[in-house]
Amino acid sequence: GQSLEQPSEVTAVEGAIVQINCTYQTSGFYGLSWYQQHDGGAPTFLSYNALDGLEETGRFSSFLSRSDSYGYLLLQELQMKDSASYFCAVRVNNQGGKLIFGQGTELSVKP
Amino acid sequence: NAGVTQTPKFQVLKTGQSMTLQCAQDMNHNSMYWYRQDPGMGLRLIYYSASEGTTDKGEVPNGYNVSRLNKREFSLRLESAAPSQTSVYFCASSSGGSNQPQHFGDGTRLSIL
Numbered sequence: 001g002q003s004l005e006q007p008s009e010v011t012a013v014e015g016a017i018v019q020i021n022c023t024y025q026t027s028g029f030y031g032l033s034w035y036q037q038h039d040g041g042a043p044t045f046l047s048y049n050a051l052d053g054l055e056e057t058g059r060f061s062s063f064l065s066r067s068d069s070y071g072y073l074l075l076q077e078l079q080m081k082d083s084a085s086y087f088c089a090v091r092v093n094n095q096g097g098k099l100i101f102g103q104g105t106e107l108s109v110k111p
Numbered sequence: 112n113a114g115v116t117q118t119p120k121f122q123v124l125k126t127g128q129s130m131t132l133q134c135a136q137d138m139n140h141n142s143m144y145w146y147r148q149d150p151g152m153g154l155r156l157i158y159y160s161a162s163e164g165t166t167d168k169g170e171v172p173n174g175y176n177v178s179r180l181n182k183r184e185f186s187l188r189l190e191s192a193a194p195s196q197t198s199v200y201f202c203a204s205s206s207g208g209s210n211q212p213q214h215f216g217d218g219t220r221l222s223i224l
Contacts, residue, residue: 002170004153030209040199042115043154045212087153096142096161097205098169099213101153 002026004102006088011108012078020073020105022088030091032064032071033099037085046073046086075107083109113137115216117202123222124192132187132219134202140214142207143185145169145177147198148218154201160185161207192223 004024012018022032031050035043049055049064049071061074075082085106089099118133136143141162146154146169156169158177166177174196176188185204189196199220203213 033212040148040218042201042215042217044215048210048212050209089154091209094209095207096159096167097207097209097211097213098156098159098167099144099154100170101146101155103151103153 002090002092002100004088004090004100006086006102006105008103009106009108011110013110014078014080016078017074017076018078018107020075020086020088020107022071022073022102024069024071024088024090024102026090026092026100028092029066029069030094032062033089033091034060034062034073035087035089035101037087037104039084043087078109080109080111083107115202115204115214117200117216117219119219120217121220123224124189125224126193128192128223130189130192130221132189132200132202132221133184134186134216135184136202136204136214137183138204138206138214139182140204140206141182142205143179144203144205144213145175145185145187146201146203147171147196148201149198157187157200194223197221197223 034046047062144159145157160179
């Protein structure tokens with residue numbers, strides 16, 4: 001089977017740093033992506049890691065350890081607008097980009 | 112910049128009715144996808160099309176059919192709707208490359224009574 005585990009909820013205060021973890025068990029692995037979704041709207045892409053290590057894009061960073069089947073999304077200098085659901089997703093095939101999504105982490109940023 | 116366009120945005124059906132959800136992208140992407148999202152859940156892949164002329168099953172294909180009409184359009188059909196298919200349906204597209212993101216439409220909110 002295929003499974004991705006991430007916390008269901010995380011709460012943090014404005015200006016803080018928060019880390020959302022994702023562990024996976026899939027039949028294939030070609031990379032780990034992160035998506036953001038506000039209020040049930042269209043998910044939007046945040047980051048992609050195919051190799052071990054840290055990828056940084058502005059306030060957001062994403063990390064991957066393939067040997068541990070583990071990754072995380074790090075959000076720095078949290079803003080109220082970062083309140084959203086965050087999904088990790090594993091690319092499980094090479095042709096066609098098939099993704100398996102985790103169940104999502106709802107991040108609440110408090111003032 | 113339309114991106115990925117889904118129609119309709121909302122629909123209510125009765126059990127047993129049929130319906131086709133439409134999706135079109137204007138980004139010249141090779142790959143297209145249909146997902147469903149139930150409350151408090153992640154997205155589950157129903158079907159995808161890696162390229163024009165091909166379709167493959169995802170995690171939850173039962174009760175659905177798809178058609179890749181051309182490179183731009185990918186439709187999802189419910190032949191005999193069931194209450195368990197009440198969900199939000201998202202279409203997405205991608206160039207298909209290894210680090211290329213999927214771009215999502217705004218979704219179709221479907222209720223089956």
